[in-house]
Amino acid sequence: MSCHKNILLLLFIVFVALPATAQKTAETEQILKTFHTISSHEILKFAEELSSDKYKGRLSGSPEYLHAAEWCASKFKEWGVLPANNGSYFQYFPNEYSEVFSKGSVTYSPKKNKEIQLLFSGDYLPGSNSASGTVSGNLVYVGYGITAPELNYDDYKNIDVKGKIILLESGIPYTKNDTTLAKWTPYAYHRYKFRNAVKHGAAGMLYIGKLANPNTVNLENFIYAHIDPKIAERIFSDGAKNYTEIKKELSEMKSPSFAFPENQKVTITAKTNYFPDAKACNVVGMIEGSDPVLKNEVIIVGGHLDGQGYLGEIFPSALDNASGVADILGAAKAFAHSEVKPKRTVLFILIGGEECGLYGSKFYAENPLFPVKKTILMVNLDMVGNGRGFHIANGKSFPELFSHFETVNNHYLHRKMAASEWRKNYGRPRSDASNFENAGITTFSLYTSESVFPVHYHQTLDKTDVLTPEIMEDAAKLLYLGILGIANDETIQVN
Ligand SMILES: [Zn+2]
Numbered sequence: 001m002s003c004h005k006n007i008l009l010l011l012f013i014v015f016v017a018l019p020a021t022a023q024k025t026a027e028t029e030q031i032l033k034t035f036h037t038i039s040s041h042e043i044l045k046f047a048e049e050l051s052s053d054k055y056k057g058r059l060s061g062s063p064e065y066l067h068a069a070e071w072c073a074s075k076f077k078e079w080g081v082l083p084a085n086n087g088s089y090f091q092y093f094p095n096e097y098s099e100v101f102s103k104g105s106v107t108y109s110p111k112k113n114k115e116i117q118l119l120f121s122g123d124y125l126p127g128s129n130s131a132s133g134t135v136s137g138n139l140v141y142v143g144y145g146i147t148a149p150e151l152n153y154d155d156y157k158n159i160d161v162k163g164k165i166i167l168l169e170s171g172i173p174y175t176k177n178d179t180t181l182a183k184w185t186p187y188a189y190h191r192y193k194f195r196n197a198v199k200h201g202a203a204g205m206l207y208i209g210k211l212a213n214p215n216t217v218n219l220e221n222f223i224y225a226h227i228d229p230k231i232a233e234r235i236f237s238d239g240a241k242n243y244t245e246i247k248k249e250l251s252e253m254k255s256p257s258f259a260f261p262e263n264q265k266v267t268i269t270a271k272t273n274y275f276p277d278a279k280a281c282n283v284v285g286m287i288e289g290s291d292p293v294l295k296n297e298v299i300i301v302g303g304h305l306d307g308q309g310y311l312g313e314i315f316p317s318a319l320d321n322a323s324g325v326a327d328i329l330g331a332a333k334a335f336a337h338s339e340v341k342p343k344r345t346v347l348f349i350l351i352g353g354e355e356c357g358l359y360g361s362k363f364y365a366e367n368p369l370f371p372v373k374k375t376i377l378m379v380n381l382d383m384v385g386n387g388r389g390f391h392i393a394n395g396k397s398f399p400e401l402f403s404h405f406e407t408v409n410n411h412y413l414h415r416k417m418a419a420s421e422w423r424k425n426y427g428r429p430r431s432d433a434s435n436f437e438n439a440g441i442t443t444f445s446l447y448t449s450e451s452v453f454p455v456h457y458h459q460t461l462d463k464t465d466v467l468t469p470e471i472m473e474d475a476a477k478l479l480y481l482g483i484l485g486i487a488n489d490e491t492i493q494v495n
Contacts, residue, residue: 059309061097103312162201304354323385330476342487361432387448395419404485
């Protein structure tokens, strides 16, 4: 290189490159300043607010859910996160629901003149969508409760359930994730099983598997409750049946349905009120992109705001999913207060109706606030608040997006962070991400791994004391810096 060229290079560095670098350093400092304002203390407070008694477990459709949504919108407003739906923070959709007034009761008679009161929470939980009243009757086991003539399968074959109380399993007899599973998927829905039971004349039901589940349906006079598998085992042994063997037959698609002896009876009482015309909403806030062209492209960060509600006791739904919402709020506040704005637009969506059937995400997918073709990525957070590490589902398949999170983790968080590859799901969609994906949007699902506390999935014990605030702080930090990186990366193209 000649001396002349050297001087030119030097001049270039001094007058062109250096100011850009200096600007870059100042910008990075600003970003890191904001990054360090994200605090575990504050994020835990968000989760505590959402899990508090006043929102009664945030059952989608209920007035308490709408109050929780209003609280989130008020935070967006306070911080300067803009309303994303034509000046509104809310995107409403129909959401029928049932209010449960009490624990109700389940009484089991193993034989004549003997009655056992099942215990709330330990032995049974009321059905979220049970009809109101009392039902009493003999027991019939109907396995998965599926009638699928095209698959040559019928759990109700040669069995009379009219006026009886059925004992039902969740799930389907096929578990491999392939095209055969797709044929079984319509039968995997709780709603299908309920309707099929009523069609066959069942009067009531004990659903095996004890968890709060609003993803069912309110059917006229159909009263049901969920029971712990240990109660099912007891009922089987009283009826001189081996439950383990029966389940083995079930997994071999043998439909081992049968009627229990006449002297075994159950009485279920439920006190509920059904609201078929209720509505719920997604809460939508955004940070507008700063680049005149790239601002038309959007990155979505979402998580479901609704919980499992009240079944005679509150299900605080803290990990599932006050934690995810709290992480998102932490990141949204950082974005709003950050002096450095993202080039692309960032949309925060706190989703309603997840627990009762992914209603809110479906509504967004059908009524997107930004064109799907301009949506770079949707990151879904569900149960991100108990653990030591992170997992990003689909991350491995989109390295140009995932690398931004990886970089943040490697530089600042130092958590164990795994990623998995995208694969087609032939089964029943179980997450809000699936609705965004079906609309044609690339999705990441962020989870915490290596749980520190037991996970009380859909139980009354899902309280804030089983959250690990440090990982929530890091989740918000990961979102803030990772999303900012993606928003500013001009090499990224929409699919
Ligand atoms: Zn959840």
